[in-house]
Amino acid sequence: QLQLVESGGGLVQPGGSLNLSCTASGPTFQYYAIRWFRQAPGKEREGVSCTTNFRRTSNFAASVKGRFTASIENNGNRKNTVHLQMNSLTPDDTGVYYCAAVFCYSENLCREFVCPEGRNDYETWGQGTQVTVSS
Numbered sequence: 721q722l723q724l725v726e727s728g729g730g731l732v733q734p735g736g737s738l739n740l741s742c743t744a745s746g747p748t749f750q751y752y753a754i755r756w757f758r759q760a761p762g763k764e765r766e767g768v769s770c771t772t773n774f775r776r777t778s779n780f781a782a783s784v785k786g787r788f789t790a791s792i793e794n795n796g797n798r799k800n801t802v803h804l805q806m807n808s809l810t811p812d813d814t815g816v817y818y819c820a821a822v823f824c825y826s827e828n829l830c831r832e833f834v835c836p837e838g839r840n841d842y843e844t845w846g847q848g849t850q851v852t853v854s855s
Contacts, residue, residue, distance in 0.1 A: 721746055721747075721844075722744060722745070722746040722747075722748075722749060722752060722821055722844045723744070723745050723746055723844070724743070724744055724754075724819050724820070724821060724844055724845065724846040725742070725743045725745075725846060725847070726740065726741065726742050726743075726817070726818070726819055726846040726847060726848065726849045727740070727741045727743075727849065728740040728741050728849060729817060729849030729850045729851045730850075730851070730852070731852045731853075731854065732809055732851075732852070732853055733853070733855050734809060734810055734811060734853055734854075734855055735808060735809065736853070737805070737806060737807045737809065738806045738809065738851060739803055739804065739805050739806070740756070740803070740804040740806065740817055740819075740849060740851070741801050741802070741803050741804075742754055742756070742801065742802045742804070742819030742846055743795070743799055743800070743801045744799065744800050744801070744802070744821060745797075745798055745799040746798065747798070748823075749798050749799065749800055750773045750800065751773070751823060751824055751825060751827075751830055752772075752773075752822065752823055752824065752844075753770060753771070753772045753821065753822050753823075753824045753830065753833050753835050754770075754771050754772070754792075754800075754802045754819055754821055755767055755768075755769065755770050755819070755820050755821075755822070755835045755842065756768040756769045756790075756802075756804050756817060756818070756819050756820075757817070757818045757819075757820060757839065758813075758815040758816065758817045758818070758851070759815050759816050759818070760812075760814060760815035761815070763815075765818070765839055766781065766783070767781055767835065767837055768780065768781050768784055768788065768804070768817070769781070769784070769788060769804060770833075770834070771790045771792055771802050772792075772824055772830040772831065772833050773792060773794075773800060773830060774827045774828075774830045774831040775830070775831050775832075775833075778790035779834075779835065783812075784806075784813075787806065787807050787808045787809075788804060788805065788806050788807070789804075789805045789807075790802060790803065790804050790805070791803050791805070804817075806851070809851075811853050811854060812853075813853050814851060814852050814853050814854070815850075815851060816848045816849065816850055816851075817848065817849050817850075817851050818845055818846055818848045818849075819845070819846040820839070820842035820844065820845045820846070821842060821843060821845075822835065822836065822842050822843060823843065
């Protein structure tokens with residue numbers, strides 16, 4: 721069974737940067753799409769990015785495009801880590817960040833995969849990590 725472990729949240733001043741990591745491990749780990757979500761207090765959970773093992777680029781929500789980037793690292797031993805680099809952070813980026821995984825079946829399908837918007841489409845979730853942007 722796939723497992724996701726997150727790390728990297730914290731407190732940062734406006735304009736600063738943070739890097740979040742989501743390590744996926746388990747059987748067929750390479751055939752999962754990883755989506756980052758975030759949830760601010762009193763708001764709906766929002767999809768931030770979508771990354772798969774076989775695609776060079778990630779997709780981003782309009783609210784973070786140009787400020788956030790993502791990369792995937794193959795750790796070996798049936799593990800991948802997706803790094804979410806967040807730059808030019810604003811207080812609106814504050815929230816709990818979650819990574820979630822959905823199976824995309826094959827190399828070809830994963831390469832073209834469009835991450836679903838609904839949280840119920842995701843089978844596995846990380847524990848969440850708090851990001852606070854404040855002066």
